[in-house]
Amino acid sequence: MTRRVMRSRDPPAVVYACHCTESQKPTGSAFPDGAAFPNRNINPGTLDDPSWLTQTTHFWTRRAQKWVVIPEDAVRCETQPATLSWVSHGGLRVSR
Numbered sequence: 001m002t003r004r005v006m007r008s009r010d011p012p013a014v015v016y017a018c019h020c021t022e023s024q025k026p027t028g029s030a031f032p033d034g035a036a037f038p039n040r041n042i043n044p045g046t047l048d049d050p051s052w053l054t055q056t057t058h059f060w061t062r063r064a065q066k067w068v069v070i071p072e073d074a075v076r077c078e079t080q081p082a083t084l085s086w087v088s089h090g091g092l093r094v095s096r
Contacts, residue, residue: 012037015044015053019068020060030065031058057081 017031024030035044035053044050058070059077070076 010038012053014057015055016057016059017055018059019062019064021063023060024063030068 012035015033015035017033019031023032033044033055035042044053047053055071055074057075057077058064059081060079061070061076062078064070
């Protein structure tokens with residue numbers, strides 16, 4: 001098995017959680033998450049140590065599970081954000 005190593009001197013532009021039902025079903029997760037770095041978007045769970053990342057943006061919050069607690073200081077979008085400028089080209093599948 002080949003192991004990919006990603007290094008970045010820059011922090012991610014955003015660490016997000018998507019609460020849409022289209023993402024919940026295939027992943028078996030209440031909120032698949034991701035981190036948008038300058039040239040790549042990744043799933044934080046693929047990192048050796050994701051403990052330094054904090055989700056700062058939550059979208060499709062109107063579909064969030066009732067037991068999910070979204071921090072008060074997080075950016076919240078009830079549906080799809082109007083802009084995904086923090087997403088590198090082709091790096092994120094967006095469910096609508």
